[in-house]
Amino acid sequence: MSASQSPLVQGIKRLVWLAGVAMLWHMITTLGEIPTYILPSPGAVLKTLLEDRGILWFHAQETLFEWSLGLTLSTFVALALSWLAFESLSFEKLLNRTLVVSQSIPYLTLAPLLLLWFGLGAAPKIILILLTCTFPITQLTLNGLRNAQLEFGILAAVLRLNKNKALKRIYAPAALPQFFEGLKIAVTYAFVSSVLAELIGSEAGLGVYLSRAQSAYRTDRVMAVVIVIVFFSLFCIWLVNRIARKALYWKVEKNV
Amino acid sequence: MIEISRLGLSLGQTPILQNISFGLPEATLVAVMGPSGCGKSTLLKGLIGVLPCSEGELKQDNQPGISLKEWNTSQSIFSLVPQSPLMLPWKNALENILLAAPADEPRSAAHKRALELLERVELSGSERLFPWQLSQGMAARISLARTMMLKSKVLVLDEPFAAIDATTRFNLQRWMLDLVDGLRQSAVLVTHDPREAILLADEVVVLNGKPATVRTRFNTPARSIRRNPEWIFSAEAGALEQHIRRALEKK
Numbered sequence: 001m002s003a004s005q006s007p008l009v010q011g012i013k014r015l016v017w018l019a020g021v022a023m024l025w026h027m028i029t030t031l032g033e034i035p036t037y038i039l040p041s042p043g044a045v046l047k048t049l050l051e052d053r054g055i056l057w058f059h060a061q062e063t064l065f066e067w068s069l070g071l072t073l074s075t076f077v078a079l080a081l082s083w084l085a086f087e088s089l090s091f092e093k094l095l096n097r098t099l100v101v102s103q104s105i106p107y108l109t110l111a112p113l114l115l116l117w118f119g120l121g122a123a124p125k126i127i128l129i130l131l132t133c134t135f136p137i138t139q140l141t142l143n144g145l146r147n148a149q150l151e152f153g154i155l156a157a158v159l160r161l162n163k164n165k166a167l168k169r170i171y172a173p174a175a176l177p178q179f180f181e182g183l184k185i186a187v188t189y190a191f192v193s194s195v196l197a198e199l200i201g202s203e204a205g206l207g208v209y210l211s212r213a214q215s216a217y218r219t220d221r222v223m224a225v226v227i228v229i230v231f232f233s234l235f236c237i238w239l240v241n242r243i244a245r246k247a248l249y250w251k252v253e254k255n256v
Numbered sequence: 257m258i259e260i261s262r263l264g265l266s267l268g269q270t271p272i273l274q275n276i277s278f279g280l281p282e283a284t285l286v287a288v289m290g291p292s293g294c295g296k297s298t299l300l301k302g303l304i305g306v307l308p309c310s311e312g313e314l315k316q317d318n319q320p321g322i323s324l325k326e327w328n329t330s331q332s333i334f335s336l337v338p339q340s341p342l343m344l345p346w347k348n349a350l351e352n353i354l355l356a357a358p359a360d361e362p363r364s365a366a367h368k369r370a371l372e373l374l375e376r377v378e379l380s381g382s383e384r385l386f387p388w389q390l391s392q393g394m395a396a397r398i399s400l401a402r403t404m405m406l407k408s409k410v411l412v413l414d415e416p417f418a419a420i421d422a423t424t425r426f427n428l429q430r431w432m433l434d435l436v437d438g439l440r441q442s443a444v445l446v447t448h449d450p451r452e453a454i455l456l457a458d459e460v461v462v463l464n465g466k467p468a469t470v471r472t473r474f475n476t477p478a479r480s481i482r483r484n485p486e487w488i489f490s491a492e493a494g495a496l497e498q499h500i501r502r503a504l505e506k507k
Binding site: 151152154155157158159160169170173174249250251 | 304306332335336337338342344345346355356386388403406
C-alpha cells in the first residue's frame with residue numbers, strides 16, 4: 001500500500017477488486033450450470049446474508065465475546081510470561097519447551113476434550129484461545145525485549161539504570177513493535193480458534209451456525225458465515241493496526 | 257585532579273592491561289591510543305566499572321586513594337559516551353537527554369540543565385526533534401550532552417566520531433576542541449585516529465604490547481596553538497603523528 005494514494009482512491013480500488021471477484025464467481029456458477037448446493041451464486045449468498053442477519057448477529061455476538069475475552073486474557077498472560085522469561089534465563093528455557101509442546105498439539109483433537117471438561121459454554125473456547133494466542137505474543141514480545149537489551153544494554157549501563165528501570169524506560173517501549181506483531185497474529189488465531197471450538201460443540205456462536213448449515217447442505221449459509229468471519233477478522237486487524245500506529249508514532253513517521 | 261596509578265586488568269587468567277597510569281587535571285583531555293585489539297575498550301570498561309580491575313588505585317584531589325579493585329558501576333566519577341549515539345527513537349532530543357537526569361533532581365531543574373546542555377552542544381531549538389530527524393553529527397552531540405547530564409567528573413569518549421563520515425567528523429573534531437576549552441570536567445578519549453588524538457588531546461598516551469602497557473606518552477602543544485586551523489597540517493603535527501604511528505607498530 002503506497003502512502004501517496006488517497007483513501008478514496010484506495011477504497012475505489014478495493015471495491016473494483018471485490019466486484020471483479022464477485023463477477024467471476026457469478027459467471028462460474030451461471031455458465032458452468034453448477035447446482036446451488038455445490039457452489040451458490042454471490043447473489044444467493046448475499047440474499048441469505050440479509051435474510052439471516054438477525055441470527056448471524058446473535059451468533060457473532062457470542063463469538064466476539066469469546067474472542068475479546070480470550071484475546072485480553074492471552075495478552076495479559078503473554079506479557080507476564082515474557083516479563084518472567086526476560087528476568088530469568090532458566091524460566092525462559094522452561095517456557096520455550098512448554099510453548100513448543102503446546103504448539104505441537106493439534107487443536108482439533110484437543111477441542112473435544114476441552115468441551116468434555118468445561119461444558120458447552122464460553123469457557124472451553126476461551127481456554128483454546130489462550131492456548132493458541134499466548135504463544136505468538138509471548139515469543140515476539142520476549143524477542144523484542146532481548147533485542148532491545150542487546151541494542152540498548154550499554155545505554156542502560158551508561159545511565160546507571162537498575163534492571164527494573166531499564167525495563168520500564170528502555171526495553172519495554174523498544175519491544176512494543178514486536179508485541180504488536182504478535183498481537184496481530186493472535187487476533188486472527190483467536191477468531192479461528194473460537195469458531196473451531198464452536199463447530200465441535202457449543203450452544204451459540206458462528207461455529208454453531210456453520211455446523212448446522214453444513215449438515216443441512218446449505219452451502220449458501222456456509223458461504224455467508226465465511227464472509228462474516230472474514231469481515232470480522234479484517235475489522236479486528238484494522239483495529240489493532242490503528243492502535244499500533246498510534247502507539248508506534250515514532251516508527252510510523254520514520255517510514256514516511 | 258584525578259590520578260589513575262598502576263591500573264591492571266585481567267580477563268580470567270590472561271592479563272590484558274598492566275601498570276597503566278595517567279593523570280586527569282580538570283578541563284583537560286587525555287587521548288588513549290593503541291593498535292586494535294590491544295585493550296583500549298577493556299581499559300574503558302574498567303574505568304566505568306563494567307569490568308573489575310585487578311590492580312590499581314585512583315586518587316581524587318588530595319583525598320586518600322581508592323583501590324580500583326572495589327570499583328563498580330555505581331561509582332559516578334567516569335561516564336561513558338558510547339560509540340554509537342543510542343538515541344531512543346520514541347523520545348525527542350530533550351527527552352533523550354533527560355533520561356540521564358539523576359533520580360533525586362527536581363524535574364524543573366533537570367529540564368533547565370538539559371536545555372543548557374543543548375545550548376552547549378550548539379543544538380538550541382532542536383529539543384523537539386526526534387532521532388530520525390537528526391543528522392549523525394547532531395545525534396553524536398546529543399549523546400555527548402546526555403552523558404554530560406550525568407554530572408560525572410570525567411567523560412569517557414569511546415571513538416565517538418568513528419561511525420561518522422569524514423567531513424562531518426572533521427567539523428565535529430574542531431567543535432569538540434572548543435567545547436573542551438569550556439569544560440569543567442576532564443575527558444578520556446579512546447581513538448584509533450592519530451590526527452584526532454593530537455588535535456583534541458592535551459596528552460596522548462599510546463598503549464601497546466601484551467599485556468598492554470604505556471608505550472609512549474607526550475603532551476601536545478597548547479590549545480591556543482592547536483586551535484589554529486593550519487596547525488594540523490604543520491610539520492610539528494606531522495612529526496607527532498609519525499611518532500604515534502611508530503609507537504602503534506607491533507614489535
